[in-house]
Every structure is written in C-alpha cells, then in structure tokens.
Amino acid sequence: MRYPTVHVGGTPPQRLLEDYTEAVNRLTAALAALEWAAPNARDYPQCGQWSHAVTEHNRRIADVARILLDVRKLAEHVADQPKARTP
Numbered sequence: 559m560r561y562p563t564v565h566v567g568g569t570p571p572q573r574l575l576e577d578y579t580e581a582v583n584r585l586t587a588a589l590a591a592l593e594w595a596a597p598n599a600r601d602y603p604q605c606g607q608w609s610h611a612v613t614e615h616n617r618r619i620a621d622v623a624r625i626l627l628d629v630r631k632l633a634e635h636v637a638d639q640p641k642a643r644t645p
Contacts, residue, residue, distance in 0.1 A: 559628060564639040571639055578633035585626040592619055 564571045597615050602608035 559631060561632065561635045564636060571636055574636045575633060578629055578636060581629045582626065582633055585622060585629060589619065589622050589626060592622060 562568065562574060564574070592615075595615075597608060597611035599608045602611055
C-alpha cells in the first residue's frame with residue numbers, strides 16, 4: 559500500500575485524517591448493514607442456491623472488511639505524523 563506523504567505542499571494532515579476517519583466510519587456502517595443483509599435460506603428454495611448465496615455474501619463482507627482495514631491503516635499512518643496532531 560502506498561501511504562501519503564504529509565508535507566507543507568500537500569493536503570493538510572488534519573484534513574487527511576478527517577477524510578480517512580469519515581471513510582472508516584462509513585465503511586464500518588456499511589459492513590454492519592451488509593452483515594444484517596445475510597441471505598435467508600427461505601429466500602432460496604432452489605436446490606443449492608442458498609449455499610452459493612452465502613458464499614457470495616461472505617465474499618462481499620470480506621471485500622468490504624479488507625477495504626476498511628486498508629483505510630484504517632491510512633488513517634493510522636497520517637495520525638502518526640507529528641503535524642497531524644492537533645495542538
């Protein structure tokens with residue numbers, strides 16, 4: 559993963575941190591909503607379709623969780639920069 563370089567000519571570090579924090583919050587909410595939207599076996603009466611739906615659903619959850627982890631790492635990187643801290 560490529561991390562942003564916090565420097566004088568770039569985006570203010572506090573802004574970067576706020577943006578990443580907002581993305582983390584929204585991805586966390588999306589992940590929770592997606593988990594609630596799990597397939598129900600009653601909605602897949604065709605033989606074998608429910609297990610395929612569960613596999614696909616779990617893959618979607620894993621994809622969002624991976625993206626959430628990446629954005630958290632970006633936020634942590636920016637937060638660790640001395641200029642990112644508020645006085």
